[in-house]
Amino acid sequence: MAAIPSRHRSLVLLAVVVAAQILLLAAQIRARHGRLIRVWAITALAPFERAGGWGMDHVRGTWKSYFALRQAARENEDLRRERDNLKLQIDFLRGRAEEAERLGKLVNFHQEHSEVPLLPARVISTSADSSSQTVFIDRGEKDGVRADMGVITPDGVAGKVLAAYPHISQVLLITDKESGVGAMVAETRLLSPASGTGGPLLSLKYIAEDEKVQAGEHIVTSGMDRIFPKDFPVGTVVEVQPGTPFLQVNIQPAARLNRLEEVIVLLSLSSLDIKKEIPAPAAPAAPLKKTAKPAKTEKP
Amino acid sequence: MTENYSSIRLQGETHIEVHHFHSGAVVFSGITALVVQALLPVYIPAAAMLDLPLLVTLYFGLSRRNPSTGLLLGTSMGLLQDSLSKTPIGLYGIAKTLVGFLASSIGGRIDTEHPVSRFALTVFFFGLHQGTIVLIKRALLAQPEAWFSVQFAIAAGVNGAVAVGLFFLMDRLRRSA
Numbered sequence: 001m002a003a004i005p006s007r008h009r010s011l012v013l014l015a016v017v018v019a020a021q022i023l024l025l026a027a028q029i030r031a032r033h034g035r036l037i038r039v040w041a042i043t044a045l046a047p048f049e050r051a052g053g054w055g056m057d058h059v060r061g062t063w064k065s066y067f068a069l070r071q072a073a074r075e076n077e078d079l080r081r082e083r084d085n086l087k088l089q090i091d092f093l094r095g096r097a098e099e100a101e102r103l104g105k106l107v108n109f110h111q112e113h114s115e116v117p118l119l120p121a122r123v124i125s126t127s128a129d130s131s132s133q134t135v136f137i138d139r140g141e142k143d144g145v146r147a148d149m150g151v152i153t154p155d156g157v158a159g160k161v162l163a164a165y166p167h168i169s170q171v172l173l174i175t176d177k178e179s180g181v182g183a184m185v186a187e188t189r190l191l192s193p194a195s196g197t198g199g200p201l202l203s204l205k206y207i208a209e210d211e212k213v214q215a216g217e218h219i220v221t222s223g224m225d226r227i228f229p230k231d232f233p234v235g236t237v238v239e240v241q242p243g244t245p246f247l248q249v250n251i252q253p254a255a256r257l258n259r260l261e262e263v264i265v266l267l268s269l270s271s272l273d274i275k276k277e278i279p280a281p282a283a284p285a286a287p288l289k290k291t292a293k294p295a296k297t298e299k300p
Numbered sequence: 301m302t303e304n305y306s307s308i309r310l311q312g313e314t315h316i317e318v319h320h321f322h323s324g325a326v327v328f329s330g331i332t333a334l335v336v337q338a339l340l341p342v343y344i345p346a347a348a349m350l351d352l353p354l355l356v357t358l359y360f361g362l363s364r365r366n367p368s369t370g371l372l373l374g375t376s377m378g379l380l381q382d383s384l385s386k387t388p389i390g391l392y393g394i395a396k397t398l399v400g401f402l403a404s405s406i407g408g409r410i411d412t413e414h415p416v417s418r419f420a421l422t423v424f425f426f427g428l429h430q431g432t433i434v435l436i437k438r439a440l441l442a443q444p445e446a447w448f449s450v451q452f453a454i455a456a457g458v459n460g461a462v463a464v465g466l467f468f469l470m471d472r473l474r475r476s477a
Contacts, residue, residue: 010367014401017375021390021397025440028388041383048335056343125338128384129392130348130455131433136338162386172386258345 039165042136046168049136053124064088117267119143121151123260124168133176133196135159135260140167148227150266156233156254157181157221158263169265173257174202174234182225183234186218194219194234194251200258202235204249211247213240219251228266319363325473326373329356334380349455351426353377355463357396358425359470361403362412370407374400388441395432399425415464422463426456 065088121137139145141164149161151171159173172179175196183194183204190213192206207213217237223230235251242248333352340347357377361370378396382389403425411417430452437443 010371010401010405013368014371014397017371017397018394021375021379021393022440025388025390025394025436028390029441037379037389038383041380045331045334045338045380045384048331049338052335052339053342056339060343123342125335126341126348127386128334128338128353128381129387130351132386134386135342170386176386178386261342 038163042165042168042170046136046165049125049168050138053122064091119145119265119267121145121169121263121265123263127170131198133173133179133198133257134162135171135173136168137171137263137265138168139265140165140169142166144267145169145265146269148269150227150268151263152228152232152266153255153260153263155256156235157228158255158257158260160227161265171263173260174253174255175200175257180225181228181234182222183219184222185213185237186220186231188212188217191222191224192249193225197250200253201238202251202253204237204251205246207247207249209243209245209247213237213247213249215240320475321360321363321473322475326360329360329470329473330373330377330380334377334384337381338384349451349458350462351429351455351459352466353381353392354396354399354426354429355422355459355466356470357400358403358422358463359467361400362407362418362421363474365404365407367401367404370404371397371401374398391433391436391441394436395429398432399429402428415468418467419460419464422460423456426459430456 069085069088119139121139121143123135124138125136127134137145137151145161145164147161147163149164151158151160157174159171159176159179162170162172164170173196174181174194175198177196177198179196180193182191184191185204185207188211190207190211192204194202195205197203202219204213204219215237219234219237221228221230221232221234233254235253237249238252239250240247241250330353333356337350337352340350354377357370357374360373364370374396375393377400378391378393379389381392381396385392403421412421431447434445434447437445
């Protein structure tokens with residue numbers, strides 16, 4: 001066999017690498033291959049992401065407490081510096097108060113939905129690509145999290161678990177183009193799935209053109225997807241446009257999805273309307289309530 | 301001159317300056333780009349329009365000017381990016397493979413050191429990268445995706461501007477002769 005000229009070697013390598021990846025893509029269309037690669041990559045990079053998140057929190061604290069003080073010192077005005085110090089303290093206390101409020105909401109939410117086992121989690125990073133709307137949370141299979149579990153905030157639905165790894169999980173936000181949630185109009189009980197648009201809004205897909213939906217109406221979960229409890233906030237209608245055969249109804253999500261810091265995982269893969277005693281997971285991670293050990297387990 | 305070139309080859313009349321880097325610079329830059337890409341949008345949502353793995357691939361491709369290593373770096377970065385997102389594995393892999401290969405190939409033919417040149421190259425390769433992704437989505441994955449949007453144009457400009465500053469910083473990773 002004739003040797004490949006050196007100037008063509010890189011072209012041959014390019015063809016081989018691209019062809020291999022096209023085959024890999026084709027394999028994933030029919031079956032969910034590639035899980036192992038994701039586990040390796042995520043397991044390898046998760047410690048850096050956790051450390052990065054921890055570092056970012058401290059950098060933000062340092063920025064507020066140190067650099068703001070330095071700015072004040074540069075101005076050499078004692079009174080002003082004192083005022084800035086007081087401002088910093090107020091900001092700090094306000095931050096603590098907001099955190100306490102958020103935690104209070106979590107506790108209240110839990111009390112109102114005591115039948116659902118909940119697990120609080122912290123958002124540690126987002127997707128590495130800008131085309132999909134996913135985030136990673138600091139809870140994984142070892143905390144009882146499984147794929148397809150619902151993820152919420154006290155304000156409303158946030159998304160569902162796309163994949164659970166040993167220590168972290170990937171959450172598909174409801175605004176992602178491939179995401180959806182069983183929903184209905186709270187006032188009229190009109191049923192329609194709410195789908196992500198890839199942008200900041202959601203869309204009600206199947207509201208017939210002769211139905212009446214107005215801006216300002218509230219959209220809640222229908223419970224028909226068996227992921228989220230019924231009548232939980234999804235969002236508010238912000239725009240209704242005529243269409244055939246369905247209206248174009250845009251919804252502003254109730255949860256602040258562009259500023260997610262803390263979320264709650266609904267530790268159940270069965271219908272959430274049924275109250276039942278649930279055993280604790282193998283390695284509990286201080287959940288708000290007894291956590292569930294779901295039946296369905298996805299393995300790499 | 302602060303930059304040193306450890307090897308200079310002749311190709312016709314043109315000098316091709318091949319830059320070498322401190323050991324671990326490529327791995328460190330790649331991992332840092334992936335981690336920052338995943339972390340930053342949590343605190344600054346607008347940062348989601350950046351594609352730092354692409355910029356790192358582009359920088360080392362343009363600097364090292366070896367098509368084989370350029371495409372392999374692009375492949376690695378792309379596959380890792382796919383692994384950390386929900387996209388099918390290979391989507392970003394193919395796009396960054398092409399970017400790594402082409403950046404390495406043209407790196408020796410045009411000026412890649414001037415900030416204006418770097419801005420223009422980044423915008424061009426960002427477009428190529430995005431175009432490849434849309435092509436793959438439409439042709440192989442049957443996912444309808446728009447070829448162009450205003451958001452894409454803004455993202456291309458932002459990435460180009462960030463690349464100018466980032467490439468300047470990454471020049472410090474070059475090894476002295």
